[in-house]
Amino acid sequence: MLMLEPQESLCVLCHSGPFPEIPFMGTLAPDLSDVGSRLSIDEIRARIIDNRAFNPDTIMPPFLSQEGLHQVGPRWAQTSILTEQEVEDIATFLASLNGDQP
Numbered sequence: 001m002l003m004l005e006p007q008e009s010l011c012v013l014c015h016s017g018p019f020p021e022i023p024f025m026g027t028l029a030p031d032l033s034d035v036g037s038r039l040s041i042d043e044i045r046a047r048i049i050d051n052r053a054f055n056p057d058t059i060m061p062p063f064l065s066q067e068g069l070h071q072v073g074p075r076w077a078q079t080s081i082l083t084e085q086e087v088e089d090i091a092t093f094l095a096s097l098n099g100d101q102p
């Protein structure tokens with residue numbers, strides 16, 4: 001699952017969750033273990049697309065937006081970090097996390 005590839009999606013550098021395959025997870029961001037019971041899939045998707053809409057000072061990168069970016073490396077200059085389909089897959093996965101996963 002892309003979300004769990006630290007180099008690809010970066011998510012687990014900041015977030016933790018019920019992901020036994022990840023040995024070290026970040027603690028800079030809310031734990032996602034029960035995010036599906038706190039937020040709807042639309043709310044989750046919107047935060048992945050561009051979390052700046054909810055917190056202008058967020059450290060979470062906008063995964064599907066190129067607006068107003070600065071200090072962008074060449075690899076990212078002309079593209080979003082994730083595709084629409086990838087964002088959709090991750091949102092669906094997160095929406096299923098209700099705190100009951102081991």
Ligand code: HEC
Pocket residue numbers: 003009010011012013014015028029030031035038039044047048051055057058059060061063090094
């Ligand atoms: C650089 C750190 C960082 C990365 C990388 C990151 N996030 Fe976040 N994320 C945050 C922070 C911090 C918050 C809390 C809101 C805020 O202050 O911006 C957050 C909030 C969220 C929320 C809302 C959680 C809640 O409980 O309200 C979701 C969902 C989320 N992130 C998903 C993701 C996904 C999926 C990825 C990877 C595609 C990702 N994040 C990558 C830092 C990060």
